[in-house]
Amino acid sequence: MGIALELKAVSRRYGATVALNGVDLDVEQGQAVAVLGPNGAGKTTMLSIALGLLSPDEGTARVFGRLPAEALKRGEVGALLQDAGLLDDVRVAELVAAVAGMYPRPMPVERVMQAAGVQDLAGRRVGRLSGGQQQRVRFALALAGDPALLVLDEPTVGLDVESRRALWQEVRARTAAGRTVVFATHYLTEADDYADRIVLLADGEIVADGPVDAIKSLVGGTEIRFRTDRTDVSRFERLPGVRQVRIEGRTVALRTGDSDATLRTLFATFDAFDDVRDVRTASTDLESAFVSLTGGQER
Numbered sequence: 322m323g324i325a326l327e328l329k330a331v332s333r334r335y336g337a338t339v340a341l342n343g344v345d346l347d348v349e350q351g352q353a354v355a356v357l358g359p360n361g362a363g364k365t366t367m368l369s370i371a372l373g374l375l376s377p378d379e380g381t382a383r384v385f386g387r388l389p390a391e392a393l394k395r396g397e398v399g400a401l402l403q404d405a406g407l408l409d410d411v412r413v414a415e416l417v418a419a420v421a422g423m424y425p426r427p428m429p430v431e432r433v434m435q436a437a438g439v440q441d442l443a444g445r446r447v448g449r450l451s452g453g454q455q456q457r458v459r460f461a462l463a464l465a466g467d468p469a470l471l472v473l474d475e476p477t478v479g480l481d482v483e484s485r486r487a488l489w490q491e492v493r494a495r496t497a498a499g500r501t502v503v504f505a506t507h508y509l510t511e512a513d514d515y516a517d518r519i520v521l522l523a524d525g526e527i528v529a530d531g532p533v534d535a536i537k538s539l540v541g542g543t544e545i546r547f548r549t550d551r552t553d554v555s556r557f558e559r560l561p562g563v564r565q566v567r568i569e570g571r572t573v574a575l576r577t578g579d580s581d582a583t584l585r586t587l588f589a590t591f592d593a594f595d596d597v598r599d600v601r602t603a604s605t606d607l608e609s610a611f612v613s614l615t616g617g618q619e620r
């Protein structure tokens with residue numbers, strides 16, 4: 322399989338803000354790639370560069386070996402962007418048909434409407450739809466040209482459970498057929514459930530890149546969580562195996578490389594820890610990995 326998207330040493334600034342700083346990325350055809358990161362990490366900037374809507378200040382972007390804008394023109398790329406404006410006065414089916422008509426090899430309109438779950442809205446005016454319904458229309462427009470690369474920026478924002486499920490079903494069907502999907506999301510479970518690979522951005526740089534399990538194992542270890550009345554970090558950081566202590570309200574989360582040793586000491590010295598209760602252990606989940614690798618920061 323070839324490379325669908327290639328970014329080489331891509332940087333982009335807005336005035337003094339460095340939105341992307343030397344990003345390298347190769348996305349193979351047939352992959353579903355989730356781009357994750359805190360607010361302001363550079364996700365939208367990266368996707369906009371992949372779509373040719375923004376130019377990098379430095380570095381190069383290629384889509385199927387061409388300049389992104391060229392690939393877009395050839396109908397190889399479909400996009401769903403945050404808050405993209407829609408024509409208000411047209412009816413849904415007309416809009417989908419008009420957009421499909423601009424592509425060389427569109428999907429049949431009926432099939433697009435069904436995949437995006439907008440058949441029931443066919444005769445409705447776009448401007449009178451609810452936020453979630455409009456988001457489904459945006460997804461339909463992204464699919465209309467049957468693009469080999471689909472780029473989705475927070476595609477499920479505002480969608481109800483059933484619409485989200487339908488969207489991910491279409492994404493999986495496309496990647497199973499060798500098409501490529503790159504999406505940004507703040508819902509880590511979506512990345513966990515539907516992405517083959519996660520690219521984690523923080524402060525404009527890729528801080529982790531790989532399959533979900535590899536990202537989790539970068540942080541590694543086990544998490545022990547419990548409730549306590551006395552949440553000072555120093556009580557827990559000297560327990561054997563403990564690498565990191567986080568306080569979340571009345572809950573303490575310990576990341577440990579040796580959960581048996583940590584728990585043994587916690588319970589063996591029960592007098593010192595008699596306020597500890599509701600102890601739970603779990604292997605590192607994506608959320609913990611995210612917080613750990615991005616420093617949990619927001620700009």
Ligand SMILES: Nc1ncnc2c1ncn2[C@@H]1O[C@H](COP(=O)(O)OP(=O)(O)OP(=O)(O)O)[C@@H](O)[C@H]1O
Nearest residue numbers: 335338340358359360361362363364365366367620
């Ligand atoms: N048009 C713009 N003018 C000035 N600064 C911008 C502009 N667009 C983005 N930025 C800045 O560039 C950085 C990256 O923004 P970007 O929108 O790519 O982040 P993001 O990861 O998509 O964030 P979010 O999760 O909030 O959508 C941020 O610091 C943002 O404030």
